[in-house]
Amino acid sequence: MKLHGTMSVKNKNLYIGGVKCENVAKKYETPLYIFDEKLIRKNCREYVNYFKVKENNNKVAYAGKAFLPRYMCQLIKEENLYLDVVSGGELYTAYKSQFPMEKILFHGNNKTIDEIEMGIKLGVGIFVVDNFYELDLIEEICERYNTIQDIYFRITPSIEAHTHEYIKTGQIDSKFGFALTNGDLYEALEKVKEYKNINLIGLHAHIGSQIFEVDPYMDAVDIMMNLIKKIKENYNIEIKEIDLGGGIGVYYTKHDTPKTIKEFCESIINRVEKTCEKLKINKPVLIIEPGRSIVANAGSTLYTIGSIKDIKDIRTYVSVDGGMTDNIRPSLYQAGYECAVINKIGLDKINQVTVAGKCCESGDILITDTDIMEIQSGDILITTSTGAYGYSMSSNYNKIPKPAVVFVKDGKSKLICKRQSYKDLISLEL
Numbered sequence: 001m002k003l004h005g006t007m008s009v010k011n012k013n014l015y016i017g018g019v020k021c022e023n024v025a026k027k028y029e030t031p032l033y034i035f036d037e038k039l040i041r042k043n044c045r046e047y048v049n050y051f052k053v054k055e056n057n058n059k060v061a062y063a064g065k066a067f068l069p070r071y072m073c074q075l076i077k078e079e080n081l082y083l084d085v086v087s088g089g090e091l092y093t094a095y096k097s098q099f100p101m102e103k104i105l106f107h108g109n110n111k112t113i114d115e116i117e118m119g120i121k122l123g124v125g126i127f128v129v130d131n132f133y134e135l136d137l138i139e140e141i142c143e144r145y146n147t148i149q150d151i152y153f154r155i156t157p158s159i160e161a162h163t164h165e166y167i168k169t170g171q172i173d174s175k176f177g178f179a180l181t182n183g184d185l186y187e188a189l190e191k192v193k194e195y196k197n198i199n200l201i202g203l204h205a206h207i208g209s210q211i212f213e214v215d216p217y218m219d220a221v222d223i224m225m226n227l228i229k230k231i232k233e234n235y236n237i238e239i240k241e242i243d244l245g246g247g248i249g250v251y252y253t254k255h256d257t258p259k260t261i262k263e264f265c266e267s268i269i270n271r272v273e274k275t276c277e278k279l280k281i282n283k284p285v286l287i288i289e290p291g292r293s294i295v296a297n298a299g300s301t302l303y304t305i306g307s308i309k310d311i312k313d314i315r316t317y318v319s320v321d322g323g324m325t326d327n328i329r330p331s332l333y334q335a336g337y338e339c340a341v342i343n344k345i346g347l348d349k350i351n352q353v354t355v356a357g358k359c360c361e362s363g364d365i366l367i368t369d370t371d372i373m374e375i376q377s378g379d380i381l382i383t384t385s386t387g388a389y390g391y392s393m394s395s396n397y398n399k400i401p402k403p404a405v406v407f408v409k410d411g412k413s414k415l416i417c418k419r420q421s422y423k424d425l426i427s428l429e430l
């Protein structure tokens with residue numbers, strides 16, 4: 001198991017943020033999400049530094065869908081990032097965390113009338129407009145509130161990135177954005193020229209998630225830069241900002257070979273500079289929206305091992321007290337994870353097991369066929385790199401309460417989300 005961030009091992013015991021995992025598990029019980037605050041802040045700072053936020057006024061917007069308790073909003077604010085929200089719920093969370101509304105980018109392919117109204121009333125910085133329906137609604141609602149809204153257009157750049165089918169978004173057959181190939185974007189540009197309450201300042205493209213290559217981003221840069229030139233020439237609209245979305249891949253298992261944040265940022269910035277020179281256009285402000293690459297490796301999940309079922313010559317199932325309710329990614333995307341027993345780190349991996357969840361689904365498998373040290377019921381198992389799209393995609397299937405979330409730093413732990421109780425589970429029922 002790869003050690004991320006501040007993880008360290010003393011006498012076979014795993015520590016994160018200077019805190020012994022065994023003690024955290026005892027104090028808060030399992031299943032439990034545990035986050036390395038230093039690593040999250042380090043990732044934020046690397047983005048701010050290598051994406052030239054200070055020198056070039058570029059912007060890094062954390063994609064809240066990856067993990068967005070109020071504590072994260074505050075952290076993101078402290079680290080001077082913008083925030084990408086994708087629903088009224090995420091916007092509300094940011095608002096209740098005193099996150100500056102002008103630093104919000106509001107995404108979504110089907111924002112409801114209520115969500116659009118909420119965003120306009122709260123004064124969000126940018127609406128990333130996805131379609132004609134939304135464009136018309138924003139104009140109408142802004143007129144009612146006598147205000148002007150800055151927007152980007154989300155475009156579908158027809159780029160196929162190599163990632164799981166479910167998390168590709170840049171290809172032409174996509175529910176997101178205005179297509180370039182069928183003229184939709186040009187029709188939207190005609191509309192926006194007529195509209196009095198909309199100020200188009202940027203273009204956005206997001207090609208997918210968990211992407212390791214930089215080439216599709218280079219293609220996206222080229223497409224966007226050429227569009228800036230074309231839009232200026234044909235519509236006399238100055239596109240000042242270009243948002244390249246998120247999607248930067250991370251390490252989950254030894255099969256993953258991600259680029260560093262530095263490599264990614266530098267490739268994008270260099271390409272933009274070269275393309276601008278070639279096309280003789282002004283350098284736009286650049287935005288990126290990393291989610292996974294800020295929080296994935298900083299989060300882990302602690303589980304208690306219960307039943308161990310050995311089917312001779314076939315498989316050993318090791319069941320834990322969580323599963324697809326706290327980590328849907330293996331069932332949804334066949335995502336891989338690493339694991340270990342937190343007080344036996346470094347011991348020889350003598351068994352091959354399959355780690356199963358406790359849900360009433362055969363597909364509730366967290367890790368298939370992983371090598372592991374000697375285990376027994378009652379051991380605490382850690383799965384690493386569960387920080388992105390773990391808690392945020394968690395559910396109450398089988399009426400299983402959501403785990404608590406703890407942040408650790410400098411030898412201290414802090415509870416940031418309480419564990420759900422059985423009472424919470426029925427609290428909305430009449």
Ligand SMILES: Cc1ncc(COP(=O)(O)O)c(C=O)c1O
Pocket residue numbers: 063066084107169206208209210245246247248289290291292293388
């Ligand atoms: C528009 C947009 N921006 C940013 C992200 C964040 O992506 P990731 O978590 O892969 O960095 C996503 C999710 O894929 C997205 O849809």
Ligand SMILES: N[C@@H](CCCC[NH3+])C(=O)O
Pocket residue numbers: 065167209210329333388389393
């Ligand atoms: N939720 C997905 C990624 C989709 C990101 C949002 N566009 C994952 O866990 O990998």
